[in-house]
Amino acid sequence: MPNHAPTIECWIIHFEVPAEASMIVSEWFNDGILVDEGEGEFLLYVESAPQHDEWQQRFIELAEVAQIANRIPFEILPVQAEDWVAKTQIKNFCLEIGRFVIYDPFYQGEVPQAHIPICVDAQFSFGAGDHPTTKGCLLALDEITHRDFTPLSMLDIGCGTGILSIAMGKLWHGPILASDIKSTAVDATRENTSLNGLTNRISCIEADGLRHPSFKEYAPYQLVCANVLAPVLVDIAASLDTLIAPSCTIILSGILLHQADQVVAAYALLGFIEHKRFPIGDWVTLSLSR
Template sequence: MSWIVSLPCTRAEAEALNDDMSALDALVQAPVVVTHELNEDRDEWQVDAYVDDKPGAELLETLVSLVASAKGKKPKVEELPEEDWVTLSQQGLEPVQAGRFFVHTSSYADRVPAGSTSFLIDASQAFGTGGHDTTAGCLAMLDQLKHAGANPRNIADIGTGTGLLAFAAMALWPRAKTIASDIDPASIFVTRDNAGINGVPLGRGGGGLALAVAPGTNHPSIKHRAPYDLVIANILAGPLITLAPDIAAVTAPGGHAILAGLIARQMEPVLAAYRAQGFRLAARSGSAEWPCLLLIKRHRYGWRRKERAYHRASPSDASFGSW
């Protein structure tokens, strides 16, 4: 038997849960969590937590503590019959079409549109099934980057979650070397499983996906493979700001960085952190509330720089060396 714990919530609370489930993941009885909308007009949402055993007090108390609007309400606890509870948990997860990409769960495996690049990503404890605006925005941005003629040969997906964005990048640029990392070991196990399900080859050479458990870019494999033509980081605003110097250090001059996981009011602080590291904003997509940013790392020339410009002013020219 399996169990489901349900609690009403608002959209903001549902999105906050989707962005950071660390409090629930830290529990001994860690659940698979799905949020879905009940009534768009009245901002009525629901969070469902699925577990194998009868929910304990710690899980119930933690769940209530994460949903402020449900203060004083008792979670609904139900025992499920002998069914595939993972499939049940995905019934509220609609497929997502973002550019050429179609991301779906097993429930929609027979409804893939012709001509689309599809990925089957089932619900798990890792973030990034494609349903959240941040993930969908990144998929659309990758598609736009391909249409613009970009051809990265070395790609890093920092904070990969389910591996989806790394898979999408590999579908667009199949000869590129790609590495996906996450601070959570469970995410790397999920990514490995999803790679097998979607026919994504693992490996360290061109066309293969390398995996690493790492906080940010702090891993020998990530540093050894740098610099990257494309870095993807769909995480949260705080870690994005903290990681700005590290991401800049592994991004090649002229390379792209796709940043997401921030809300609109956090965009300027995030941009300021990356501008200070030599990036400029090239494009913005995603929803109004959840922007996705495309940055380009500027080339730096001059006698104190590692790069040199040719057929231009000499290093002694006092007007030279800006960027």
């Protein structure tokens, strides 16, 4: 019987970056399935054979954007057909975070009935709810439900796959505006919003900054989730202040532990008081109110 070479179904691009650049990495790749292994290590599954020179250039560009001094090391590894079936099980997941349970449309198990369900299509590379910044925001949202607080209008900045918008939509009944700088994120949020039956309450826009007219249309906001990078959170503070209600709760994430005090100080100038921190690994989510 002749020996047949194993069929290659996909490739893995394995690379490592400094931990503080992880947030940028999660937003950088639109192709394939990105798996965050923690501590700055990533696996990117792609179906088309990667060209080494092309990917070397992409990592050079990533290093420039993320301000990484050294070249990003990477390796390209083939995955055999029989292994690919197992690898794609990352799309068949069920993740419990606080009272939330996040699962994908392919999940075959039972979703815990006592939890708040969020269905997310995991084909998108930038957010299935497992990143520490998203986890922190979900825990913060869960904690807010124990207060006497009912937001009438909500804002999700840096929505990614729309998990936080959907979570807010499941907890409260007001309208929600979701925004992201990437069109792929907007598409993902719209699809996941539909999966969760919230298309009539969640609107999504592609926007860089807070200048899009829709921000004023939905203002003033009583609850804001902003899962972006710490420098961006500081930069948008004054603009955000023009859109939020006098009594408001904001959840800020994408913050490394050593950056937290700087972000708190920027929002203290607007009258916000730190309510609680949610540290997970190298990251921390802040819950502030005024």
